[in-house]
Amino acid sequence: MELIQEAVPTGFAYLAPWLVFAPLLGLLINLLFGQRFSERMIGLVASLASGAAFIVSVLLASTVSANHGEAIRWQLAEWIHIGTLSLDWTFRIDSLSTTMMLVVSGVGTLIHIYAIGYMHEDVRFKNDPGRFARFFVFLNLFIAAMMILVSGDSYLMLFVGWEGVGLCSFLLIGFWYELDTLGRPSWANSNAAKKAFITNRIGDFGFLIAGFIMFWALGSFQFDEVFEAAQTASPGFIVAITLFMLIGVAGKSAQIPLYVWLPDAMAGPTPVSALIHAATMVTAGVYLITRSAELYTLVPQAQYIVAMTGAVTALFAATIAVGQYDIKKVLAYSTISQLGFMVAAVGMGAFVAGMFHLITHAFFKALLFLSAGSVILGMERGHHNLAHGHNNDHAHGEGSNEEGGHGDSHGEVFDPGDMRNMGGLRRTMPVTYWLYMIGTLALAGIFPFAGFWSKDEILLDASLHYPIVYLLLSIAAFFTAFYMGRQIWMVFFGGHRSEAAAHAVESKPIITVPLMVLAALSVLGGALNLPFEGFHQLGHWLEYTLHEVESLALDYGVAGISTVLALAAIALSWFIYGRNPLRTGQPDPLKGPLGMFFTGMENKWFVDEGYFATIINPFKKLSQFLADVIDWRFWHDWFHETVIAGTYNWVSNIALNRYADQQGIDRFANGLGDVTQWLSAGARRIQNGFVRSYALSVLLGVVLILGYLILR
């Protein structure tokens, strides 16, 4: 590595550690003084920390471009050195990692700012303002971990960040660990958090195994060395590595079969959903595959599997999204589906397309989630104003502090996230409506929004290499546009289906401004990599790292088809949901025509239930069985108490006519009590106090000894 560092001027590389330290610093400050700070102060510190990371990322990016994309490796410290194993805390600054840094810290900072406003109200609705600081601590921790992930120079350091973000998502999903999504006391949220962590761990298991094979087959964890060794290694190993890595990807990027945690993850506060479960963390898998491009490109068969996984996930999730009522759930499944797109892309080797979609998706999905959050807040306000007859939510904040949890404060439970309670918000929350609209169009892939360009590139690649993938993705795209349309109509159009919707209030600037920035990005994000000669900026940028990338020209056929599909889907959704809006309590109009199919979509195709039946419950039963029956009753009680201790005591009692006295250790000695009793009759004879039988034993001894001596 010294070589490299000598080769190129390191520029701002020395700042690299601050990618991690800045957020950690913010974290520490808030951790120590959070209780004394005002909310604004806390938010400011956290946002500054994240902002600093963003600035550093920009500087690093500039350095990279100054070096014509030469990778810079900046060693902070040594980590583990044993025998041939040598691991260091080394940052890798190249076009790919800086891209991720920019996305993460950029979107991250925006969401920090947004969260100041959002959490201010959220903690009051949940009656625990004290928790405000904690949220930003976790958020900063996440930024730090994510930075480690994207800036690591070896698979292991990547893994550190990988698990770190897992932890953060655990903490943030379980942020309201004592409640459920509706604010009632329950285990729901903590269960969701646990589920997320464990599912991720399953993925990490794959990652670990991949790492082990990598080390023993390729002899290192450091990217360059691995890739170099891979050229000569036997493909068998590479296939194993890449596929095990795929398990990790499936865990982190919510692909089949490990996607199940993501929808539940919506239990976390909305900014979390936006940042972690839409924009950044979940894309780590895509980043991993892109990073390992040189491995995947060696083994087409593995690539194919990856691509298929992505495509199938994309379609599958999209179908489920159609059946959801919770505004965030819809977005969650949409995220899974979009991640499917990306995975499919990188699987096909269209790494640039994948990264491109990753970026644009980060913009518009963050936008959507945050807007959804704004909608929910609006509903909440409406609901509460209703309950309290005034719309000063600060006063209300204290007001509801006396009451117990939010749910039980008014008779029936009100779900502010349920689209069936919404409707007509176009009028009550205009800003949010427009922002949401932009996000929707971007996601649906309507020209000229960002989503159009990135998705189109993926489809184009697919159409060239993997027809099946292309087919699946196109259908997925159709569904995407459909469920987004459905959402728009249900949420913003038609009449108010609840009082809350009627009284919903538009959010304050601190919330809407970041949204506008994101909206702008969602509109213009396509410019990053326009499919025209000389406009492949992202392509060229990443080329430094990914070496050969194919930059395709726009194919009007593919683009046209996808656009038509999208428009058709939206039209269809209008036909179903927009033309005659849903009325309160009316079941989804698709229920009738689709029947079983819709119930399936509604219930996520019963995958969770399936997992419970096949894996989780059996494991619970098994461990119960092992613990109670095998280990305790059989091994501990029966074997050790009865057999060992019992025999022990029993043997001693044969020579005797009495039980061992039941003293301190009687517990240890009450082994074969009955057998003892039964035998003691015969045993009574031996030490019986009769001189004559004592003499008998002496004589017996004599006779035996003489017999032995004579006969031997």
Next chain:
Amino acid sequence: MVEINYYIILSAVLFTIGALGVLVRRNALIIFMSIELMLNSANLAMVAFGSVLESFSGQIFVFFVIAVAAAEVAVGLALIVEIFKSKRSIDVDQMNSMKG
């Protein structure tokens, strides 16, 4: 002429009878007598050997054994009398207040 082995066998028989006496009788005194019988049989063997080997030590040993027997009798009878005083019986089967 008599084979010495005859004497030995005779002594062995007497010894065994003595031992049996200890084993089967309950009267402490008779048990004690049986023990004396055992000693006697030993003496018989001793003297027999001695006369073959034509050395005195056999006889002398017997002499000591007799002396010791006398000593034992003194103590033994004292014990038995003492027991009888307190137990009003010399049945050894009644002397099992301790067991196990």
Next chain:
Amino acid sequence: MNLDLILFLVLAVVAVATAIGMLLSRNAVYSALFLVLNFITVAVFYLLLGAPFIAMAQVTVYAGAIMVLFLFVIMLLGAESLPKAEVLPWQKPLAVILGFVLIAEAAYLLITRARPLGQIAPPGDAANDPLTLQQLGMSLFQDYLLPFEVTSILLLVAMVGAIVLIRKERRVH
């Protein structure tokens, strides 16, 4: 079949018979008397074996002193016989079996395995052979001085013990 042998056999029969008598008789007095007879028979054996001194000792000390002591105690305690109460039903048979095994072992040993130990010389009238007695006495006080002294101590100890056991309670209070 010579005379010694016949004599031996007769005496042997008497000895065993008296011994068994001692073993079996219900009454302790009879047992004692049987034992006296047995001792006397043994004494005769001693004579046959050319050990007159031991024979005398046997008759005087054993048959005379010791057994009389026994009889005396029996009478004193009035413990001629015990009530029939066998608490150890299996003791007798087991003992008898063991006894027979023991005898069998001894016989096997002496008849089949042991080297022939030689003949018993016919008893010259050793009864009043001064030399022999003298030798005996000499070796008793020369070679066997220590055992002799020890025996004296032993008797002393036995005496003390007996006294300690029988003496009236004089417990300190």
Next chain:
Amino acid sequence: MTIQVDLTPILPLTFLVVWACVLLLVDLFIPDDRKGITAALSALGLALTLGWTLTQIGREPLAAFNGMVVLDGFAVFVNALLLVSGLLGIALSFGYIKRMKIERGEYYTLMLFSIAGMMLMAQASDLIVVFLALELLSIPLYVLAAFDRPRTESEEAGLKYFLLGAFATGFVVYGTALVYGATGTTSLGAIVEFLGSNGNPSLLLTIGAALILVGLGFKIAAVPFHMWTPDVYQGAPTAVTAFMSSGAKIAGFAALLRVFATAFPSLAVDMTGVLWAISALTMILGNLVAISQSNIKRMLAYSSIAHAGYILMAFVPYGNPEVASVSVAAGLFYLVAYAITNFGTWGVVIALERAEGRGLEIRDYAGLGRKYPALAAAMTIFMLSLIGLPPTIGLVGKLYLFRAVIAGGFTGLAIIGVLTSLISAYYYLRVVVTMYMQEGDPQRSRESFLDLTTAFTAVVTVLVSIVPQYLFAWASSAVLRLF
């Protein structure tokens, strides 16, 4: 003709006997409430004898009475041990017999006579002397066991011990007769010569030796000749029990060792198996039955049976010249270890015993750790030593033994040994558990000598485990001459 005898080898012994006889007379003039004087005097006698004996260390072995007694390193070692035991025994008895209202002068004289018998046993090198010594040590013990008359247990103990002892003596006598018949002599030296001259031993000799083994095995309480032990130990006055559980064992082993190692090494081929079996049986049975005892005296009785088994292990390889000396030295060392620990244990028992045999159940020890920490600590040390755990002499002794046995090639026996000592942990620990982990209100009687003894033994138990080398050295030098 004149009789000249060389008394030197038995001078200490003679002195002790004479002292005892004199004391017997003096005692008549000591008032009943001042029997302490007798105790002191007898202790003095023992002390003097001990001093005398210790001067004999390292001297050339002496024989006298044409080889009926010897005074060699072995005898000196054993005698010293016996005399120490005697002193400890008296220290334990002094307060105890007063407390139990059985204080009589003869108690001490009888004890002295018994010790004299034991010493003679250690020195005897002629079967006749062995036999007489055996009687000399036993008869006083019979009386002492019954000393607490008319307490039924005590009397019964006396009678049982006597009847069975006499029974066993019968075997010794008969065995001696057979040996005499086979070799024409009773002197150990002569026997060796005889065997040396005419080849392999006759079966007659073997049987004789076996019968002697039976008699001595009875004294050391080896299975299956052990059954008197629990009853006698329980019935006898505790101080007596303490004394005989050590003294008689030591003497018995000494004689066994002397007889077999010097006279019958050629019988090893036959005897090894027997010894092996007896030792194994003794360890197993002693330890197993001890588990289920609730009376501390009985428990200790079985424990002493078990330990007889351990010591016997040392004699199993006695026929194998290169390890014999080591293993016998190990045996001696273990005897010391056992004697010391044993006296300490009994000291604690005596301290807690109250009139008419109360305070002898293990459960009476509950709460000792809280009420009398020092006493409990001492008892814990003794228990650890009996189990064979650091930091106690018991561990060192066991290691020494097992090492010898393994070196002799009897690994199987060693395995039995360790397994049984694991079993033993089970019941020894129970005492500790009761003392420390159960609530109760034990009563101890404070007697200066008693406390002194307990403290002394406890200290020795720990100290010797840290610096065992000197004792090792002495023990191994003591046996060198035997082979």
Next chain:
Amino acid sequence: MNFFLQPLTLLTFFPLLGVLVLLFIPSDNKNALRWVTLITTLVTFGLSLWVLGMFDASNPDLQQVAQYDWIQVAGWNIQYYLGVDGLSILLILLTAFLTPISILSTWTSIEERVKDFMIFFLLLEVGMTGVFLAQDLFLFYIFWEFTLVPMYFLIGIWGGPRRVYAAIKFFLYTMAGSILMLLAILWLGIYGGTFSVPDLIAQGNIPAGVQTWLFLAFTAAFAIKVPMWPLHSWLPDAHVEAPTAGSVILAGVLLKMGTYGFLRFNIPLFPQAALQAAPWIALFATIGIIYGAAVSYAQGDVKKLVAYSSVSHLGFVMLGMFALNSQGVAGAILQMVNHGLSTGALFLLVGMIYEQTHTREIKVYGGLWKITPVFGAIFLIVSLSSMGLPGLNGFVGEFTILLGAFGSQAIGNAWYAAISALGVIMAAVYILYMFQKMFLGPQGEIVDEVKTHGHGIRDLNWREIATVAPLLLFIFWIGLYPRPFFALMAPSVDKLVAALQTAALAMP
């Protein structure tokens, strides 16, 4: 140098000085007793740091050796032989480090018979240090058995309701193993002519057949102590019944004596046997990992859960050790330390909450984090370290172990490591289950129950924080920058591995 001034001798026996002082303090003056003990242990820790300061990390052999003839008569060749090297230095430090912490934890929890408690604890420290330092088998055995006694009292007197049972079981099981080892030791002493481990290794002429037997005998002792599946049955009892400090030391140090024994004696003394046994040990270790994890998931008692997790964790240690390559062994050693820190800390924390609630039933807890934020945070960190989250100590150990085991020739195939890696998932399952049920979710009934008896559950006080803080420090340090720790052991580990390779070549 003067006998008592040798660093190692001083380190080993210094606590006895404390015992001496304690003896003269009246037993009702509890605080004095506590302070004296605390200071003693702290000084001992200081001594261990002194030893560390003089430790030459580049030297693979024994250092600061204290060697004297002890018992040289009657064919014995026993030495007083202490020494420290890369294999033991960390464990020495761990011992000296955990003891004062445990003492701190007893400050308010032990009110009964404080004097005895402190004395036993100091004696225990002597024994443990001796075990890790002794280089003479005889000496080692004495220390080894000696540790039994104080621990037995600690459990038996100050333990829970079934303490006596647990104590005796602990005692008998451990002893059962060690007596077989005793025979093996004696055998070595007789045929090697010495008990000194380095000399025996140097001779190294033990025939292969015998090696197997001796290996098994030693294994009996160590496997029970570790405890390796299926010999773990004493562990839950001992842990559940023991007082907090006892559990901490038991988990933190005593169990390591077993694993250390394998490392110090089994592998170097019987290399060929070790190589042959590696697959089997790996098998049992793997079973232990999975089994332990599964069983702890089903526990309703916190302490039991942690106890079973130890079975799983030490399975990792055994797996790594018998990978018999540098990664595995080094990882195993580090993991010993890690387990000491993490599990020790867990027991401490559990003890702290138990002190307030007097129940270990998981189901009665819940929502604690809201009431005790600091406690919750610390508990979370410790739990994460115990489930091997990267950046914390647990990961470094487990990762290196699995890495080593995965490519180990001795074990022969990667399956054991792969399956054991599943244990990492299961660790997450039971640890998170514990954390969730205690700290997340709605408030548990215990909270109000405690409120009814005076003030409710309080957060950690400063003493308690001070008790755990050092552990946390190391949890992070080892997790982020383990280099110095590996550096300490590396030369010795390489030496060991090299010796094994030569042995492997010598094998038919």
